[in-house]
Amino acid sequence: MNWIKDLIPNIKRNFSQTLGDKDSKVPEGLWRSCDRCGSILYIPELKKSSYVCSKCSHHFKINVEQRIEVTFDKDSYVDLNQHEEFKDLLDFKDTKRYKDRFSEAKKKTSSDEAISIGHGKIKGKHVVSAIFEFDFLGGSMGGVVGKRFAQAIDYAVENKLPLICFSTSGGARMQESMISLFQMGKTAAAVKKLKKSKLPFISVLVDPCYGGVTASLAMLGDLIIAEPKARIGFSGKRVIQDTVKEELPKDFQTAEKQLEMGFVDKIVDRKDIRKFFEKMLIILE
């Protein structure tokens, strides 16, 4: 039965990768504990509930693949990503080289960049999607991320389709400095193009969502939706704390606070989002 022993660590590793598991105290294999309430959850059930804890409604962090799985009709999704050569125009090096950080991110995530674009169906309705991968360099936006987002919009305009973007990002990518800063302009200009074509853009803010991504494409949706308890803001909490030197309110930069202040239209549970999209797409078509 040696093959089982060999397999178990693999299965465990696979689940840890997909669900961002920390060393859980849960029996190996098909179970994992909720990061928030600690409940032991059966993974096939967790998948069925869109990676939302059945006990406390905690929305697990999910990768692009899982986002596709919980959002689109089965087998309807087609990848629109074009292959991009890695470019390090600044020859950037901090404590590590950018190219090394980049290859590590590729290995860690099985994504080739911090965003993936595609075309699929939600309850039979065709949509174009852009999905950020937070584990890829913090979901940061560099040249390729901006380019892909703009390509998703071009595709949407050409095919007269709505766009849905799931944003989770630390902001602009430091290692591409001004090139990344100007992606804010690129994505904002692209959104404007989509709006002029009168095609709907639904922006979904996923934990965490900050900086140059909120301050461009993510806050420009016709509808701006947030997942419950997602952290959403412009400046990072630590920077603000260092500046104002006082305790920050408990609900500071939460989806719920954003709703209260009028910056998101609605907080939608991940389990209900397909139904929400369906309804809105009928109305906005």
Add this chain to the structure above:
Amino acid sequence: MMDQHLDFEQPIYTCLEKIEELKKAVPAPENLSGQLNQLQIEAEKETAKIYKNLSPWQKVLVARHPNRPHTIDYINNVFDGFEELHGDRLGDDDKAIVGGMAFLDEYPVVVIGHEKGRETEERVARNFGMPHPSGFRKANRLMELAEKFSLPLITLIDTPGAYPGVKAEHSGQHEAIAKSLEVMSDLRTPIVNLVIGEGGSGGGFGIGLADTVAMLEYSIYSVASPEACASILWRTTENAEQAAEALKLDASNLIKLEVIDKVVNEPVGGAHRNHQETYQIVKDFFLNELLALSKISLDDLTAKRYEKFMKIGS
């Protein structure tokens, strides 16, 4: 104005001190004027030499030099008859961004820029040039006026960044910057942008999406200030100098990377050394740019602006 010199400028000041000493010397040395001339030439040579070889970090220090002209200085010396217009029409007037209408020679324009303030009290009132959302919203309102009345738009960037505070977050710093970029991306009037000092992050670029994106020779522009970048990537602000190198934040690097369109040369030794000459250079630059842009139809102008930003980083 107080003469504040930077460490690396010491050789220049050594020459200037010698000049002062010579002038005061009793009895006056023989051939005083010849010697003074010689020292003056030496000082100029030193200045040119030092400023030709500034490191990125030294450029950061020049960009933040206390005697460097600010937005209000350009407004008062490059333009005529500036009329400041206040408020975002939503309940606030952010003093970190000033804007209004003015004449550039005989041409009416809308001009908007970050203002850091000079004396302590003013600097506090202007929040050191770090805008709240209301600053971007005021700017947007003025941009839309520019479009409506066919006035070219000139924006000046000089900010460490958008203000990271509780009120700023609660009133939507993210939304305000995003909206500003969206508005500028399709504004149907020529836009010329000049970074005059510090171009810090989204707070800077928030008014910078333009047909001509230019930087003064010794200004800086980056995704985060070198201190913030160092604190994120090195976990300490002590590496700010290295971060400044890595970020390629100076005009000469950014033009090579084709991120900006133009570099506007400063007088020898930097804008802080010769304000009047700087104003003249900047005025000529704006006039030339507006003349060139005014020849392009509005459809072509916005299409070109769109294409330009699509090209960056692809």
